[in-house]
Amino acid sequence: MTEINVIVDGKQETGAVQDRTLLVHWLRDSLDKRGPKIGCDTGNCGACTVRWDGQLVKSCMVLAVQADGGTVETAASLSEEDGSLNRLQQCFKDHHALQCGYCTSGMLMTATDFLCSGEPVTEEATRRALKGNVCRCTGYHNIVRAIRAAAEETP
Amino acid sequence: MNLSGRFETSAAATALLALHGGVDALAAVPTLRDVRLDGSGNVRAVFTPRSTFVPMPFSITVAVQQAGAEGVVLSVHGTRGPTAVDVMLVLGFTPGPQGTYVSWAADVAIRGPAATVGQRVVRDLVSSALEEILHDTAAVA
Amino acid sequence: MTSDQLTRPAVRFTGKPMPRKEDDRLLKAQGEFGDDTPVAHLAYVVFVRSPYAHARITSIDVSAAERVDGYLGCLLPDEVEQLTEPYVELQGPPADVEVDRCLASGGVVRFSGEPVVAVAASSREAARDAAAAVVVDYTPLPHVVDARSAVLPDAPQVHEQIGSNVAFDALYDWGDIDFALENADHVIEVDELHFHRFSSTPLECGVVTVEYDAGVDTFTFTGGFATPQLATFNLAVALRHPANRLRVLSKDFGGSFGVKLNTHIPATAAALLARKLGRPMRWTETRSEHHLMGGHGNERWFRDVKMAVQSDGTVLGLSYDALDDVGAYTRYEPLGGVIWTQVANACYQLKHLKVRYRSIYTNKGPVHPNRGYSRMQHMWLVERMMDIAAHKLGFDPVEFRLRNYVQPDQYPYTTVNGCVYDSGDLPLSLRKALDLIDYPGARRLQRELAGTGKRIGIGIGSTLDSGTNNFAQARLLNAHLPFGGNTEGALVRLGADGSVYATTGGVAFGQGHETTVAQVVADMLGVAYDHVHVQRGSDSSLSAQTGFSGSYASQFAVTGIAAMINATKRLIREISLVASSVLKCEPEEIELADGAARVRTDPERALPLAAVAGIVHFSPVDLPPEVAEEVGLVARSVYRAPFELPDLDRKYGNLTLTYATQIHACVVEIDEETGHTKLLRYAMVDDCGTPINPMVIEGQVHGATVHGISAALFEHFAYDEHGQLAAGNFYDYHAATALDLPSFGYDSVVSPSPFTPIGAKGMGEGGGAPLHALSAAIQDAIGTQGMVLASFNPPERVLQLLRGLDAEKVQVLR
Amino acid sequence: MILPPIQYLRPATPADAVATLSEVDGSVVLAGGQTLLNVLKLDLAHPAALVDVHRIDALRGVRHTEDSALVIGAATTYAELASSPDVRRTHPEVADMAAGLVDRQVRNRGTIGGNCCLNDPTNNFPPLLAALDARFRILGVAGERVLRADEFFLGTLTTAVGRAELLTAIEIPALPTGSVVAHEHLQVGADSWALARAVVRLDVTDHVVTDARVVLGAVYGSPLRLSDVERMLVGSAPAALPEVELDLDTADDVHGSAAYRREMAEVQLRRAVRAAVERSGR
Structure with a gap:
């Protein structure tokens, strides 16, 4: 077992992990972080998407030991400080951009990263930004609308 | 999946034929380890092909189906985690100027996850692994 | 409460796109899915x-x-044979001798991916390592993966003891197709068509946690159970355990689309291990496992298909021979063998239909109900034949469909087999769909691009989403099965705090039941939307459920909501009783x-309702004794769908209550x-009767x-x-x-159902319209030089179609 | 999915990495891990140890040599290549390829060195780098060696990098003035697996093609250079390719038969030549 120290959602966390432990398993099983989900075995679905040291990654393709000394943000960090929905989350709600909710945390992380990137939020660019996140419920139409609405509303 | 190949070795056909029970000789093959005979007289070993970018050790069982001066028929069953590989391998020996020509033909079935993930690569991987083990084995004969 | 009351101006929530109650927790990563739930002393199962x-x-x-550190124990096939009964088979003889258990039974495996050993360990890692260390030796047996080969002598x-690969064999013969084929102006014949195997592959794979409480000899199952009472029944039989000591729970649930109706199978193994090893057990399915046996949709071959058409474009009917590939076990099958007959007519006025239908075992993953279960396969065939007939006989595909659709003035329309289509306006729906894709503009584009190397195709998909089964x-499958009609239950109560609590028998996995229930209940009780608290998920130990409870077969808007309306009416009576005794008036006032x-x-x-609650809960002395003893402010009610038994000899009768329609149109x-096929425009027009929440409906579409x-x-x-399996995970299963x-065009038509309490129809499965529409669009692009006879059209196949694939399999006999 | 038991090692320098690889039996380089970790999850391979080189500074980043060759550290990510103004200035095709690869999450982790060392037939970079005459710097215990693409890519999932060696950098010479590069591919869906891929480079001087590189990907174990086709293109003005029939030994998969892939390789080849010709005229 290796000891790791990672700031997760703003809080210093210490864990003992096996070398083989994937970041997603440590976040979920040891920290009860329910944002990152597991939807595939092969890095295709994006349900486990988090930000690590400011970069968007799929936490099923990172070892927990690799994150030692770093910072990880999961979807649990997105809400406003008073616990209310942030602008993007509210747009997801307003546009019915989620159904079962299983892909939602990953979608929100990717959308957050995309909106922060400064790239133009066109229909095509939004769809391209989402291609690493699979949703089996919504058909993506409303997710794209929600993200574009969030971009328009951003002051 | 059917694969085939042919190469020449300096070993005599009789030496090649002797290999199937020759655990000591097989133990000298660099890509084989834990070579032993099981209760049925089949050879068991762990085979790790040399060429792939990540080690892919397979537990293999080799059973001799037929053996004669002109060749042997081997059934090879290999497992690697949930993946299983079955190979019916027909080897033919003909004398050559430097020793023996070995021609081989393999009927290969891949089962488990590798049957999916390996679709684009498995043919080449199995082919080169077979070439490799046959060359290496001939070299210790 | 009547439907009048719901549509009067005082209605505030029903029919409006209310934001979903589920969303906040899901958006804040505070949902509780199957693998989220923390459980003390939890151990893990790997197959x-x-x-x-x-x-x-x-x-x-x-x-x-x-020898693996953390290993706790395992479950072997022999042990399962001793400890369990086989799952109940629906089919009659001879295939009812099939034995299906949670691990390979009879010493034989019948599909790649079938579980052989279940291993339990104290950590995920140890369970994985221990499972990897198990060595199983096999002697291969001959296998069959093509249903057409499986019926050869x-x-x-697949199951030696049955003596045949046929799980179910039936002839459906309504009208007189032989006469029609002999006398029709035209007869189109197609040798063979193929509907391929796929599934909705929910993003959350299967997961179940089993806790065994030895003190009360009770198992609690938590996970994705879409039909909790049927699961309880199956588990009770398999585990030889009293149903009253089984509790089945679902919390948040990451999609099912039907395929999770068989969660009881892995749950059986986890339960045996939990009891044997004295620890809670969790099995979390991997994506690769899910693709192997999480449930595939029905694959079907249609052979010897004949359609009779008059020279004026009227289609008289058709006949065909169906081979439905159900894989290695009939887990929910062969129900698909009758479910398709809910929509025997598809969207059309067919008078004659004759189908020989066989369910065939193959050495492939078992099929489960999958969104559009068994109906979309038949409707794809009918729609394909309509399209082929239009192309081969030179009819305009739009006019040809319009002529043959069930017309608005014909509802309620009785089909060849006695099903009653409740309402709809297919011509209006089609016109709206064509407007959304700019049909004339698309035809223009088609002409303009001719000869450029790009071809435009325009396709229509007409389909039905039949909802609320008559069980x-x-x-019709097996006369001895004790099923008939359909029900759903609901529980509504006024809590001591004056809040309204509602519990439905349904199990939501994204359909927004918490939202739609709250809309209806809030309106009926005249309270704020936020005042109604709807229980997440389901709990079989609460009396909200009936035997058929669950989420499947497009029915919640009918059965779930109607049960909730009935329960709320009861609560209203109780509230009225209390209020009238306090306010000194009659309850009716x-x-x-x-x-x-x-x-x-x-x-x-x-x-105020809070005062009503306060009096009943805390101050019953203020009530007359007869009221206090009558009123508990807990109302439980059931909705019984109005069905009769079908005529089993003629296979005739109404099989579902509502028929939502969907017309899709696309340009490729x-x-x-x-x-390579690129989707340029895609539009759908949905008609599911009176909407409860149009936003949710559009999302489902x-x-x-x-x-x-x-x-x-x-x-x-x-x-x-x-x-x-060549598409064993999302690498190759794209x-x-x-x-x-593309972005979608969407519109709706509202044809209220005359048969349901508020005119709503079940919806959500969608009837596979895109498969129909895309096949038609590709055919339209290709013309008749190749014929689209498969539902799956990847680039290589389309290229072959351009070169004449399958043209010879379609003949105009007359 | 849980990985098999494995040891994680993180050397600080390329030399340390090579030493570790040579000392630890069954160890293997972990670069971005975007394929390797999946292979491990599926239990298709079982190295004893992962030697993480992703954070070794000497293996990251890009620079230009005096003669304007681009030197890319092997552990440079796709995202870094895509956003680097330096790469875009001299080798826009490398930046474009990186920007279009997989998805934004994987682009942040996946490395050009990993893409090459894996040498999966469907990988994007090997055929492009072959067309660009890239050189591969490999560090071993005995020192460094530099290989050409045809020496580096040996076959499916096989390269010249030995078990105790490390790819440290990829060096791409400056393209001659008048050189154009085009790549075309057919994919599953809008942007997934490549079924066939072609990269064409034409060096054009005074409206005459003086040199050419024609490389196929996705249909063969390694990037496949088509010298015959190159000869057809050299010596005349840039022009579309006449019909060519390729005799490729490729394999079926669930997305397409070998015959289809072969034909699609021909189509992509024609399209890539056409695109290069169009570019040369600009």
């Missing part, structure tokens, strides 16, 4: 699976697993509005050099649409010659991404 499609198990060696037998249709019970003619005389662009598009172009559970899809 060792067969790599062989068909083999005899020669030996199982767990000695190396026993010398085919390998008596199971008796009470109305509920603005959070209070008040005298209708004198609204100033009002008692095909690259002549590669066969979007989702079903993408399942269909992705299935038509990308998704295929193909098996290779060795019986190996579930459409956002980039694969």
Whole structure:
């Protein structure tokens, strides 16, 4: 077992992990972080998407030991400080951009990263930004609308 | 999946034929380890092909189906985690100027996850692994 | 409460796009899905699976697993045979001798991926390592992966004891198709068509946690159970355990689309281990496992298809021979063998239909109900034949459909087999769909691009989403099955705090039940939307459920909501009783509005619901004894769908209550050099009667649409010659991404159902319209030089179609 | 999915990495891990140890040599290549390829060195780098060696990098003035697996093609250079390719038969030549 120290959602966390432990398993099983989900075995679905040291990654393709000394943000960090929905989350709600909710945390992380990137939020660019996140419920139409609405509303 | 190949070795056909029970000789093959005979007289070993970018050790069982001066028929069953590989391998020996020509033909079935993930690569991987083990084995004969 | 009351101006929530109650927790990563729930002392189960499609198990060696640190124990096939009963089979003889258990039974594995050993360990890692250390030796047996080969006399037998690979064989013959074929102006014949194997592959794979409480000898199962009472029944039989000591729970649930109806199978193994090892057990399915046995949709061959058409374009009917490939076990099958007859007519006025239908075992993953279950296959065939007939006989595809649709003035329309289509306006729906894709503009584009290497195709998909099963249709399959009609339950109560609590028998996995229930209940009780608390998920130990409870077969808007309406009516009666005794009036004079019970003619005389609750819960002395003893402020009610038993001899009767319609239209662009299909425009028009929440409805339509598009172009559970699944995870099973899809055009038509309490129809499955529409669009682009006879059209196939594929399989006999 | 038991090692320098690889039996380089970790999850391979080189500074980043060759550290990510103004200035085709690869999450982790060392037939970079005459710097215990693409890519999932060696950098010479590069591919869906891929480079001087590189990907174990086709293109003005029939030994998969892939390789080849010709005229 290796000891790791990672700031997760703003809080210093210490864990003992096996070398083989994937970041997603440590976040979920040891920290009860329910944002990152597991939807595939092969890095295709994006349900486990988090930000690590400011970069968007799929936490099923990172070892927990690799994150030692770093910072990880999961979807649990997105809400406003008073616990209310942030602008993007509210747009997801307003546009019915989620159904079962299983892909939602990953979608929100990717959308957050995309909106922060400064790239133009066109229909095509939004769809391209989402291609690493699979949703089996919504058909993506409303997710794209929600993200574009969030971009328009951003002051 | 059917694969085939042919190469020449300096070993005599009789030496090649002797290999199937020759655990000591097989133990000298660099890509084989834990070579032993099981209760049925089949050879068991762990085979790790040399060429792939990540080690892919397979537990293999080799059973001799037929053996004669002109060749042997081997059934090879290999497992690697949930993946299983079955190979019916027909080897033919003909004398050559430097020793023996070995021609081989393999009927290969891949089962488990590798049957999916390996679709684009498995043919080449199995082919080169077979070439490799046959060359290496001939070299210790 | 009547439907009048729901549509009067005072209605505030029903029919409006209310934001979903589920969303906040899901958006804040505070949902609780199957693998989220923390459980003390939890252990983990991993299955060792067969790599062989068909083999005899020669030996199982767990000695190396026993040496893994953290290993707790395992479950072997012999042990399962001793401890369990086989799952109940629906089919009659001879296939009812099939034995299906949670681990390979009879010493034989019958599909690649079948579980052979269940290993338990104290951590996920240890369970994985122990499972990897188990050595199973097999002797391969001959296998069969093509249903057409499986019916040949010398085919390998999937279940030796049955003596045949046919699980179910029936002839459906309504009208007189032989006469029609002899006398029609035209007869179109197609040798063979193929509907391929795919599934909705929910993003959350299967997961179940089993806790065994030895003190009360009770199992609690938590996970994705879409039909909790049927699961309880199956588990009770399999585990030989009293049903009253089984509790089945679902919390948040990451999609099912039907395929999770068989969660009881892995749950059985986890339960045996939990009891044996004295620890809670969790099994979390991996994506690769899910693709192997999480449930595939029905694959179907249609052979010897004949359609009779008059020279004026009237279609008289058709006949065909269906081979439905159900895989290695009939888990929910062969119900699909009758479910398709709910929509025997598809969207059309067919008078004659004759189908020989056989369910066939193969050495492939078992099929489960999958969104559009068994109906979309038949409707794809009918729609394909309509399209082929239009092309071959020179009819305009739009006019040809319009002529043959069931017309608006014909509702309620009785089909050839006695089903009653409740309402709809297909011509209006089609016109709206064509407007959304700019049909004339698309035809113009088609002409302009001719000869450029790109071809434009325009396709229409007409379909039905039949909802609310009459379970008596199971008796068409096997007359001895004790099922008939349909019910759903609901529980509503006024809590001591004056809040309203509602519990439905349904199990939501994204459909927004918490939202739609709250809309209806809030309106009926005259309280704020936020005042109604709807229980997440389901709990079989609460009396909200009936035997048929659950989420499947597009029915919640009818059964779930109707049960909730009935329960709420009861609660209203109780509230009225209390209020009238306090306000000194008759109960009939009470109305509920603005959070209070008040005298209708004198609204100033009002008692807030919190006061009603307070009196009943804390101050019953204020009530007359007869009221206090009558009122508990807990109302439980059932909705019984109005069905009768069908005529089993004629296979005739109404099999579902509602028939939502969907018309899809699309424009594709095909690259002549590669066969690559690009979707340029896609539109759908939905008619599911009176909407409860139009936002939720549109979301369901979007989702079903993408399942269909992705299935038509990308998704295929193909098996290779060795019986190996060639699309074993999302690497090669390409579930459409956002980039694969255009934005959708959407519109609706509202044809209230005359048969349901508020005119709503069940919806959500969608009827596979994109498969119909894309097949038609590709055919339109190609013309008749090749014929689209498969539901799956990847680029290579489209390229072959451009070169004449299958043209010879379609003949105009007359 | 849980990985098999494995040891994680993180050397600080390329030399340390090579030493570790040579000392630890069954160890293997972990670069971005975006394929390797999946292979491990599926239990298709079982190295004893992962030697993480992703954070070794000497293996990251890009620079130009005096003669304007681009030197890319092997552990440079796709995202870094895509956003680097330096790469875009001299080798826009490398930046474009990186920007279009997989998805934004994987682009942040996946490395050009990993893409090459894996040498999966469907990988994007090997055929492009072959067309650009890239050189591969490999560090071993005995020192460094530099290989050409045809020496580096040996076959499916096989390269010249030995078990105790490390790819440290990829060096791409400056393209001659008048050189154009085009790549075309057919994919599953809008942007997934490549079924066939072609990269064409034409060096054009005074409206005459003086040199050419024609490389196929996705249909063969390694990037496949088509010298015959190159000869057809050299010596005349840039022009579309006449019909060519390729005799490729490729394999079926669930997305397409070998015959289809072969034909699609021909189509992509024609399209890539056409695109290069169009570019040369600009």
